[in-house]
Amino acid sequence: MSEMKKIRMGEASFNYSPETAYEKNGNVYCNTCHEQINGEVVNMMGTWMCFRIQCQCEKEEEKRWKERERVMRVNQLKDTCFTNPKQRNYTLDKCLISNEKTIGVVSNYIKKFDEVRKKNVGLLFFGEVGSGKSYLAAAIANAVMEEYEITCKMRNFSQIINDLQSGGFDLDKNRYIDSLVRTPLLILDDLGIERNTPYALEQVYNIINGRSLQGLPTIITTNLSLEDIKNHTESIELKRIYSRVLEMCIPVLVSGADIREQIHKKKIQESRELLL
Ligand SMILES: [Zn+2]
Structure with a gap:
């Protein structure tokens, strides 16, 4: 596995693998479905965080697992x-x-x-x-x-x-x-x-x-x-x-x-x- 990349998102930072995602104009997108995978920057008990959101591929993978x-x-x-x-x-x-x-x-x-x-x-x-x-x-x-x-x-x-x-x-x-x-x-x-x-x-x-x-x-x-x-x-x-x-x-x-x-x-x- 290659190293994770880290980018700044306002007050927070966001990690992603360059093997599966890429950065463009300050957001991170899935290599396959090109949907944005970084969520909003939120404050969690005093710390700014940016969580990953599911792209189309992950939603489909989850559906396949459930099935x-x-x-x-x-x-x-x-x-x-x-x-x-x-x-x-x-x-x-x-x-x-x-x-x-x-x-x-x-x-x-x-x-x-x-x-x-x-x-x-x-x-x-x-x-x-x-x-x-x-x-x-x-x-x-x-x-x-x-x-x-x-x-x-x-x-x-x-x-x-x-x-x-x-x-x-x-x-x-x-x-x-x-x-x-x-x-x-x-x-x-x-x-x-x-x-x-x-x-x-x-x-x-x-x-x-x-x-x-x-x-x-x-x-x-x-x-x-x-x-x-x-x-x-x-x-x-x-x-x-x-x-x-x-x-x-x-x-x-x-x-x-x-x-x-x-x-x-x-x-x-x-x-x-x-x-x-
Ligand atoms: Zn995807």
């Missing part, structure tokens, strides 16, 4: 949110669902998330297998993390039950449940549990009920029909879970062509274009 930091924070949020890394890239733009009403609900949910959060509005995505319910839920999580930098978690129901039933002594179950209860936005994927112990269902109920008490929004996806959920009678434990879900979540039908089928077709089409 890099933001991307890092969002990546950390995504690490916590997803157990399936593919879901990090799911966005509403890339979504293959063409049902305008469904897409409208989802984009409003994202746009008005501050209010959604305040009013504790949840969503229940129902519809056939492969209709894109999990995709939509993951797309909401991605948008909420990117636009609001809010912590989200997306977990599969059977995974939770599996963890709780087979976690052994290593798993602190209360802490596990508590961490799901306290997550600002929780997505519970694939509700529709078949073989479960009353104990596991009790824990699932505790998670959902806990979120209701905390006033935190929950998004749930299920292959069950709305009728199945509304009119379930077989198990008291499930009935209790379902009725809580219906209190907390607005049902949204996700329908249309089989999204996996469409992805498959798109892939084949792309392969064709590549080779033929």
